[in-house]
Amino acid sequence: MMVHKPIVVYGDPVLLRRAEPVTKIDDDLIRLVKDMQDAMLANFGVGLAAPQLGASLRVIVLDTSDGKDPDQQLVLLNPELIDAHGESVAEEGCLSLPGFVTEMSRAASVVVRGLSIEGKAIEIEAEGLPARALQHEIDHLNGILIIHSLNPLQRDLFERKWKQRQS
Numbered sequence: 001m002m003v004h005k006p007i008v009v010y011g012d013p014v015l016l017r018r019a020e021p022v023t024k025i026d027d028d029l030i031r032l033v034k035d036m037q038d039a040m041l042a043n044f045g046v047g048l049a050a051p052q053l054g055a056s057l058r059v060i061v062l063d064t065s066d067g068k069d070p071d072q073q074l075v076l077l078n079p080e081l082i083d084a085h086g087e088s089v090a091e092e093g094c095l096s097l098p099g100f101v102t103e104m105s106r107a108a109s110v111v112v113r114g115l116s117i118e119g120k121a122i123e124i125e126a127e128g129l130p131a132r133a134l135q136h137e138i139d140h141l142n143g144i145l146i147i148h149s150l151n152p153l154q155r156d157l158f159e160r161k162w163k164q165r166q167s
């Protein structure tokens, strides 16, 4: 069995905080990235943001291949959305909101800039699932969750269901 760090769920204030930029790449950061990749894989996620492991840092990992294709694996430090085009609506979930899914409107294609784990500047053009995952994970770094897109009625329903689930 794969041992991994538990994923922080809704209710923990770290998820609502704006995460801090990464200023140095050291062993702690490399360990955090490894922990994030392990937790993402163990939970069949396509992406994970550092606040989801309780670290308020601007780090995201992505893998849209279930750990099968190294080319689909991405680590980005201080990612920035620099361009977005089109619109795509699809159902989305979040490992920090287990059991919850909602339709989310996202840009269909994006350009994202950031640093690799080696500290090299990289620019990624993505569409489809990777584009959706990038937008979702960058939202996490800004304290934004998919429930923040719900209208007040849906949000109220969600909060009531969530409370029932927690009790």
Ligand code: ZN
Pocket (backbone or CB within 6 Å): 093, 094, 095, 096, 136, 140
């Ligand atoms: Zn999420």
